[in-house]
Amino acid sequence: MEILELALKLNKASKDYKIGNLQRIRTSIKGKRASTEKNIFNTAKIKNNADWAFHYGGRSELQFNIGKEKEGIRYGLAFSLESSRSFPGKSILNILYPKILKLNCLIREKPELFSDYKYWCHFHNERSQPANLVPLPPEIIKYKYFIFFGKLVKEQELDINTILQEFDKMLSIYILVEDQVDIELSIDQQETEQSYFNRQQIKLTLSREYTSVERETNIDIRHSVMQLKLKELLEKKYGSKNVSIENSLGKNRVDAVVKHKTGLDFYEVKIASNLRSCIRQALGQIIEYAYWPGKMKANNLIIVGEYPLNENGKRYLEFLNSNFSLPISYLHLTI
Numbered sequence: 452m453e454i455l456e457l458a459l460k461l462n463k464a465s466k467d468y469k470i471g472n473l474q475r476i477r478t479s480i481k482g483k484r485a486s487t488e489k490n491i492f493n494t495a496k497i498k499n500n501a502d503w504a505f506h507y508g509g510r511s512e513l514q515f516n517i518g519k520e521k522e523g524i525r526y527g528l529a530f531s532l533e534s535s536r537s538f539p540g541k542s543i544l545n546i547l548y549p550k551i552l553k554l555n556c557l558i559r560e561k562p563e564l565f566s567d568y569k570y571w572c573h574f575h576n577e578r579s580q581p582a583n584l585v586p587l588p589p590e591i592i593k594y595k596y597f598i599f600f601g602k603l604v605k606e607q608e609l610d611i612n613t614i615l616q617e618f619d620k621m622l623s624i625y626i627l628v629e630d631q632v633d634i635e636l637s638i639d640q641q642e643t644e645q646s647y648f649n650r651q652q653i654k655l656t657l658s659r660e661y662t663s664v665e666r667e668t669n670i671d672i673r674h675s676v677m678q679l680k681l682k683e684l685l686e687k688k689y690g691s692k693n694v695s696i697e698n699s700l701g702k703n704r705v706d707a708v709v710k711h712k713t714g715l716d717f718y719e720v721k722i723a724s725n726l727r728s729c730i731r732q733a734l735g736q737i738i739e740y741a742y743w744p745g746k747m748k749a750n751n752l753i754i755v756g757e758y759p760l761n762e763n764g765k766r767y768l769e770f771l772n773s774n775f776s777l778p779i780s781y782l783h784l785t786i
Contacts (some may be wrong), residue, residue, distance in 0.1 A: 452606060454501045457517055457524070457539075458492040458514065460680045464611050465491055470618040473515070477508055480630050491515060491618075508536055511546045513628045515618060520578070520603055526614045527568060527601010528621055532594055534680045541594050548592075548667035555586035555670055556724040560732070564624055570600035589665045627724055676786050679722045681755055684784070685718075697731055705740050706755070714750040717741055718782070721756050726764050729756035730781070738777070755782045 465471035473491050493507040503518030516529040530547050534540055569581035572591045584600050650676040665672040685694045689709050707718035718735040723729035733754040741749040760781045770778045
């Protein structure tokens, strides 16, 4: 089956599926006027002998993609890191890096969304072998690379409804990556207060050489960048002798600790796909660090993330503070 024919069939049958509302969903996410295009694929722009197609407007997005491979037909989601008339040179990289970071966060946070998919990439005329989906490594997040994850079937086994059902499942991934708004939201008992604060120099992931791509898309590298920026901010405010990072608490480490005359503050940095996920991931850790096994080690608990605190997040933290007497606050930090 030719890609143009496949796109036409998918457009026609999509009316009975959630993916048939893709353009309306895009309008809602982007906050723009509704597009005149109502279909998934703009078939007027697909050549008769085309080997691939992506959804209308998907050039700068995580795109719904169909295409030919040597084994058959692929269908799923993709990032195309190539230039175009609308995105000349390497400008597309700056647009897609934050989205790749969000995808990497989601793969780590919600692996169940990706368990059925394989990923591979194309560069010039070469293709990598399909592999189990993991956070995208920096060696493939490069200019002119095409990165795909989804499914691959023999052409004779192709089924329009199966593709649309899979697109429906993938719609949640697309929305989580593209939406700029928060869509949802062991320790030794013999420790002393002094053991909770130390100024030992810990070698962070950032201590090795790293690329700008890693800084933008690698979760661990970005965490270290944030951690060091937090350290600089806290040292400027409280003095370097009162700030420590990577403090050991048994087998755990607190991202940053500030020492005051009246006690300690614990800071926990999280790189996540949205504000709610950031708070969720940090909350259990920082509470355990501060109170397990029934002993108060810190006066204030601060979650540090890249997303501004919205009204829902503010109400949530205020509720925890007032109803459970948890001294938790949020620090928005950008890098």
